[in-house]
């Protein structure tokens with residue numbers, strides 16, 4: 001691998017039997033990312049189950065329960081590398097009851113791949129998957145029109161599905177959509193270019209993933225540095241060192257920048273940026289660094305260092321698109337711990353404005369319960385201000401989770417609007 | 418000022434940055450975290466990352482070793498050297514003590530291993546030392562049961578993992594809240610593959626035990642791998658000890674860790690060799706060959 005190779009994270013979504021597992025298996029197999037012992041174990045299982053040949057779908061089956069039930073129930077991560085990039089796949093199930101897993105897998109993705117069965121075209125599930133990709137602000141979407149072998153590799157069928165999808169996606173905020181006609185089973189347009197569909201001028205899926213521009217997926221404009229912890233070494237040569245450690249959420253910081261510490265509002269100037277024993281002139285998202293400032297200010301975990309000429313909003317009142325992740329529904333006016341960047345506060349859901357009907361994508365203003373897999377727009381009030389940006393502008397300072405203090409479980413994920 | 422296109426990280430820098438972020442979250446969210454240090458390359462990389470995460474402070478965690486008593490002598494020496502160099506505390510959980518105290522019973526037979534016994538020792542040590550987070554070098558690419566593991570992985574008050582009921586983990590917001598008696602495992606290098614680990618070791622020039630480099634050693638061919646000769650080895654009739662040039666891809670118990678024949682005696686050559694490998698690294702470990710779900714069963718009970 002070359003030194004400047006990037007890391008690309010993508011999710012896969014599809015309805016049961018659209019061929020998602022086969023597609024991932026195919027991607028790994030044709031890019032030579034499956035090891036022999038793994039292949040052997042798949043071959044053995046395939047035989048046991050009475051499949052002829054190797055069932056590539058078996059490669060992505062994770063835990064025993066799923067193996068026994070033959071379904072995927074949670075998010076599983078897969079890895080492969082080509083000479084151009086390293087890839088992380090968040091493999092999530094597509095059934096309606098698993099919205100929460102899709103949201104989880106989508107939260108860190110650069111690319112969402114959405115599978116469509118060429119025979120069925122765009123269905124309700126496809127709409128839902130597109131909606132989640134848009135809600136989670138995934139920068140790129142690839143619509144994989146699969147099982148083209150079952151529709152005689154017809155260009156017309158493909159074009160029809162493209163227009164169906166464009167009709168629904170035009171109403172959503174999806175920035176970059178691409179379409180690929182493929183057969184995961186036969187390997188057409190997955191890694192290798194299809195010989196059966198010479199009418200398709202675009203790249204096969206792997207090539208698309210390898211070459212797509214992802215450097216701008218991270219916000220490089222708004223400099224935000226949530227402080228995770230303060231480094232105060234007990235060591236002679238660093239007696240006065242006070243380093244603020246964290247991962248840059250967005251933007252670029254340079255030595256000499258005038259910065260403001262929020263929420264206190266104190267200002268100072270960046271004295272140094274350190275990574276281990278290196279001194280850097282500048283650092284950008286998503287680098288983990290330590291910063292020192294010219295002035296001695298009281299800064300602790302939960303504070304945010306930002307450039308003085310570009311600040312996030314500090315507020316206790318948030319409007320949030322909330323996805324409920326837990327079996328127990330939200331309790332009215334209950335208190336939760338809200339986790340936002342490195343900041344923990346108490347919070348209350350003050351009002352449910354509407355719930356999204358995941359089938360029609362319409363708004364329902366009458367049903368205000370927050371149950372597992374519900375996506376709703378809510379008002380939240382926190383005990384102390386959070387330093388926020390819109391999720392659309394900033395996936396790090398715009399996202400949050402709610403934790404139930406009675407169970408310690410993560411019960412909801414929120415995107416600030 | 419050059420164009421904004423220079424503002425991106427390569428994959429190793431991004432993985433490093435992610436791991437450092439996780440380690441700092443552990444430090445901020447827990448009272449008494451430790452690094453589970455086996456002397457293997459993954460825990461060495463985690464330790465190296467911890468050094469970077471807290472520089473110029475020293476690593477704020479103790480290192481904990483679950484000692485099966487069936488060690489490679491090289492591993493123990495390496496462990497003691499690194500402890501001295503870093504100036505951190507070492508906590509040892511001893512499987513031999515657990516056996517002597519009757520907490521666990523030794524397996525019998527020629528393929529006996531102390532692998533499963535480590536679970537009890539580990540959980541006892543976690544409880545005895547009031548550890549609320551044990552940081553491990555587990556990677557999701559290692560084994561299918563690990564593919565669903567979280568960065569912050571919750572364990573109940575029996576130390577057990579419930580893969581079907583894990584806390585969802587979104588963006589990079591980690592929920593490390595727990596009740597009395599429970600604890601967490603944290604996996605900073607979840608997203609690294611074996612190849613990434615080697616490329617990183619090479620790039621950072623990290624010291625690793627000599628066992629990883631090709632060397633002459635007395636071995637016996639067993640279960641498709643070269644098992645090293647040691648005081649614990651009981652030979653079967655048809656088995657024969659031979660000397661081979663081998664190296665190890667993972668380090669575990671000396672009784673079950675199989676070596677591969679190799680000439681790779683530099684980091685450069687190891688990385689090349691690994692990139693051409695057609696077998697997973699755990700393919701040489703007899704503990705994982707016992708059944709389809711061997712790893713998952715152990716993990717549920719509290720294994721690393």
Ligand SMILES: Nc1nc2c(ncn2[C@@H]2O[C@H](COP(=O)(O)OP(=O)(O)O)[C@@H](O)[C@H]2O)c(=O)[nH]1
Pocket residue numbers: 014015016017018019020021022023057146147148149150182183184185186
């Ligand atoms: N004809 C054809 N069958 C496919 C294709 N992709 C997947 N399948 C089959 O569709 C079925 C479901 O595939 P699977 O990958 O398990 O779907 P999943 O539920 O989305 O993971 C299996 O029988 C596959 O062999 C394809 O491109 N063409």
